[in-house]
Amino acid sequence: MKKIGLSLVLLVACAAGAQAQIGKGGVPESVQLRNDQQYVPVHTAVLPDWASFLQKEKAAIAAGTPKPLTLSLSTPTDISFPASGSITTLDNGRRIWRSQLRIDQAPAIGCYYDRFHLPQGVKYYISNGNGAQILGAFTSENNTPSGHFANEAVQGNLVNLELDIDAGVDLKDIDFHIYRSAVYFRSYEYLNAYEGMHTIDFIDTALDGSASVCTINAICPPGSAYSNQRKATVQILDPFGGACSATMINNTGNSPASCKQYLLTASHCQGENDTVSSAFDEMIVRFNFERAQCTGGGIPESRSMVGLNFVSRSIFDEDAIRGDFLLLEMRQTIPLAWNVTLNGWNRDANHALTVAAPKKFIGFHHPSGDVKKVTTSQSITGSVMLWTTVIDTGYGARGSSGSGFFDGDGNLIGIASTAAILNDMPCGVNAHNQQVDYFRRVNYSKLAFDWDYSVDGPNPKRKLKPWLDPANTGVVTLNGVKSNCTALEGSGTAIRNDATQLSDAISVYPNPSTNGKVTAQINLKEATDLSADIYAITGKKQQHINLGKVRSGVFTFDLGNYANGMYLINFSDGAATATRKVMLAR
Structure with missing residues (x-):
C-alpha cells in the first residue's frame, strides 16, 4: 500500500475569468433550418500517445513515485474565426459560421480557447458528431477579462462548432481561437449515452x-x-x-x-x-x-x-x-x-x-x-x-x-x-x-x-x-x-428521533454470515408496517421484502443465491430508515 494524496490529474476543458460557464440553452440555427448543404471545413489534430504515457505511468508506480491519476492528454489545435470555417448568409441577414474538429479514435474532446470574445447578437454552440450532445448557447455573458474560455468534454472524435450571428453584428468584433484540445482516455463513460439512440439498459x-x-x-x-x-x-x-x-x-x-x-x-x-x-x-x-x-x-x-x-x-x-x-x-x-x-x-x-x-x-x-x-x-x-x-x-x-x-x-x-x-x-x-x-x-x-x-x-x-x-x-x-444564506428547513440532517428509535430496535446477525442466512431481531415500541430492501455494495437493489406489520419478532433473510461480499439491508417504516451492513463469507 502507498500513502498518497488523493488528487487526480485531469487535463480538462476549462474556462477562465469571472463569468460562469452557463449556457443559455437552445438549438444551433443550422439544425433548426436543416442546413445540410453548407460546406463545413474539417480540421484535424493529432491523437496523443496514450500507450507511451501508460508505460511512463507504470514505471513511476513501480518506482514508488506518488503520481496522481491522469484522465486526458492535450494536443495542439488551431481553429479561428472566420478563417477556419465557412459562413452562410440567410435571407434575413443572419449568418451561420460552422467548423469541425476531428481527432481520430478520441473517446471525448474538450477545447481550450486563448481568444474568446463574442459581441451581443452572437450565440456559440458546440455539439458532438451526431448532434445528440449540445453545449451552449454561449454568448457575450461568457466573455472573460483574460479572453480565455473552454468547454467541457464532448463525446466522440468529432466536434461541431457553430456561431449564429445576428444581422448587423460587425464580424470584426468577434475574436475566437481554439489553441489546444484535451483528449479523454479515462472517466468519459458518462458521455457514452450520446453515441446514438440506445435502450435504457444500455x-x-x-x-x-x-x-x-x-x-x-x-x-x-x-x-x-x-x-x-x-x-x-x-x-x-x-x-x-x-x-x-x-x-x-x-x-x-x-x-x-x-x-x-x-x-x-x-x-x-x-x-x-x-x-x-x-x-x-x-x-x-x-x-x-x-x-x-x-x-x-x-x-x-x-x-x-x-x-x-x-x-x-x-x-x-x-x-x-x-x-x-x-x-x-x-x-x-x-x-x-x-x-x-x-x-x-x-x-x-x-x-x-x-x-x-x-x-x-x-x-x-x-x-x-x-x-x-x-x-x-x-x-x-x-x-x-x-x-x-x-x-x-x-x-x-x-x-x-x-x-x-x-x-x-x-x-x-x-x-x-x-x-x-x-x-x-x-x-x-x-x-x-x-x-x-x-x-x-x-x-x-x-x-x-x-x-x-x-x-x-x-x-x-x-x-x-x-x-x-x-x-x-x-x-x-x-x-x-x-446558497443564498437563508435558513435550511429543519436541522442539518434528516435524522429524527423516530429514525433513532427504528435503528435501536433492529439487530442483524450473524455478521459475517458463513451460510448465506442472516437474522433480523426486531422489537419496536408499537406495531409498524415494515419493509426491507437488500442492496449490493454497488448500490444495486437485489430484493424488496415486505415484512408486514411488525412490533416484535425474528426474521431470517436467505442470501444464499448472492455472491460473497458486502450487502446493505435498508429497513423502512415509510417515515424512517435504518441500514445494516452484512458480509457474506462462505
Whole structure:
C-alpha cells in the first residue's frame, strides 16, 4: 500500500475569468433550418500517445513515485474565426459560421480557447458528431477579462462548432481561437449515452462510471439522511491537471443581505501554492454531478461555473503535509434553483470519536472523477493534525481529495488529504473491467488544526478562522444555510428521533454470515408496517421484502443465491430508515 494524496490529474476543458460557464440553452440555427448543404471545413489534430504515457505511468508506480491519476492528454489545435470555417448568409441577414474538429479514435474532446470574445447578437454552440450532445448557447455573458474560455468534454472524435450571428453584428468584433484540445482516455463513460439512440439498459450500463465497482452512489440509502451535505459537495477541475472534490461552506458573517459563497478543499489540489486570484481564473466548479437514482437512471447532470477568488490556504509540501486546506470564494452567485447548500462546521479538537447509528461519520466525493459517491464509518481516531477513519460502507479513490468529512450531525470536521491506496480484487476494477485504485483508510486534515493555523506564519491568508468566523464570535459549531444564506428547513440532517428509535430496535446477525442466512431481531415500541430492501455494495437493489406489520419478532433473510461480499439491508417504516451492513463469507 502507498500513502498518497488523493488528487487526480485531469487535463480538462476549462474556462477562465469571472463569468460562469452557463449556457443559455437552445438549438444551433443550422439544425433548426436543416442546413445540410453548407460546406463545413474539417480540421484535424493529432491523437496523443496514450500507450507511451501508460508505460511512463507504470514505471513511476513501480518506482514508488506518488503520481496522481491522469484522465486526458492535450494536443495542439488551431481553429479561428472566420478563417477556419465557412459562413452562410440567410435571407434575413443572419449568418451561420460552422467548423469541425476531428481527432481520430478520441473517446471525448474538450477545447481550450486563448481568444474568446463574442459581441451581443452572437450565440456559440458546440455539439458532438451526431448532434445528440449540445453545449451552449454561449454568448457575450461568457466573455472573460483574460479572453480565455473552454468547454467541457464532448463525446466522440468529432466536434461541431457553430456561431449564429445576428444581422448587423460587425464580424470584426468577434475574436475566437481554439489553441489546444484535451483528449479523454479515462472517466468519459458518462458521455457514452450520446453515441446514438440506445435502450435504457444500455445507458445504465454505459454510465456505471470510472470508479471502483464497490463505490456507492451518493443518493443511495447510506447517504439519504445527509442530503444537505451531499448538496454542499462539488467537484473542482484544475487546468493545471487536478480533479478534486470540495465543500461549499458557511461562515458566521453570512446573512441573506451579505452572503459569501466559500469553497473549501485541500491545498494539494492546487499544488502550485498560488495566493493570487488570477491563478484560479480557469478552475471549474461542477455542481450536482450525481445520479438522481441509487441505480440506473439517465445521464448524470451537472452545472458548472468558472473562476474563483483566493481567500486562504496552507502551504503544500509533498514531503511533509501538515495542514491541508484551501479556501476560495465563488465569483458568480450560485443560482438558488441549483439547490446547493453552504455547509456548517464543527471545529472542536476533542470531538467524540464514535457515533451511534443511525448517525454516522460521512463523506461525499468524486472518486476517479466519477459521479458523486458516499462513504460512512462509525468511529474515528484523532491526532493534533488529522482525523483518521477506516471506511465501513463504500470506498473512495484519487479524486476524493479535498472532500468534506462530516460528523453525525452533518457538520464538517475535516478535509480529505491522504489515504492508503489499494487495488486488489474484487474492488480493484470499475464497471468496464479496467483496473482502478480505491481506499478505505483515510486521513482528513483537521478543521480544528487548520482553524488558527500557525505553521506557515501569522498571515490571515494562512488560516481559516478570519474567514469562517469573521464576526469573531468564537463559536465552535455553525449550522449550514442555503446558497443564498437563508435558513435550511429543519436541522442539518434528516435524522429524527423516530429514525433513532427504528435503528435501536433492529439487530442483524450473524455478521459475517458463513451460510448465506442472516437474522433480523426486531422489537419496536408499537406495531409498524415494515419493509426491507437488500442492496449490493454497488448500490444495486437485489430484493424488496415486505415484512408486514411488525412490533416484535425474528426474521431470517436467505442470501444464499448472492455472491460473497458486502450487502446493505435498508429497513423502512415509510417515515424512517435504518441500514445494516452484512458480509457474506462462505
